[in-house]
Every structure is written in structure tokens, then in C-alpha cells.
Amino acid sequence: MVEAGVLPEVAERCLNHTEENKVKRIYQRYSYALEMKRAWQVLGERLELLTLPGGDNVISVNFKRQS
Known part of the structure; x- marks a missing residue:
């Protein structure tokens, strides 16, 4: 979150x-409710960008059980 600009x-x-x-x-005692809501939105947008289908940001790993 901080890397994306969140305090x-x-x-x-x-x-x-x-x-x-x-x-x-x-x-x-300030709750930071609005700021936290925005921070979660920023994180969600970043995760969505990283997991877009066809993007080169995600590497699929297939784990196979060894017998």
C-alpha cells in the first residue's frame, strides 16, 4: 500500500x-475510515492489474505431488 502512495x-x-x-x-482517536477505504481500493486496483488475464505479471506454477 505504501508503495502505491498510501500513508x-x-x-x-x-x-x-x-x-x-x-x-x-x-x-x-481519529478513525481513518475514509483513508482506509481508499487504501483498500488502491490495493485492490493494484492486485487486479497484476492478475489480469494474458498479462505477463503473473507466473503460473504447477505443483505436482511426488509419490
Whole structure:
């Protein structure tokens, strides 16, 4: 997400990481809901681009069980 332009703090919230700084954790209560929604959209668009049929971004791997 950060590579795609999402702020690190928003990416951390998307991953449900807790704030390490105790003062920030107690007093800064902004939910980042809109920013997280946009971050998930950005990630979804990136994943969609990477998995487009016929694209050269995906390598298929066939795993065969060995007897």
C-alpha cells in the first residue's frame, strides 16, 4: 500500500496494528475510515492489474505431488 502512495499510518491501521506511542494511542482517536477505504481500493486496483488475464505479471506454477 505504501508503495502505491498510501500513508504509512493508514497502511498500519489497515493491518490493524496498534500504535506503539502510548500518548498517541490514548489521545489521537481519529478513525481513518475514509483513508482506509481508499487504501483498500488502491490495493485492490493494484492486485487486479497484476492478475489480469494474458498479462505477463503473473507466473503460473504447477505443483505436482511426488509419490
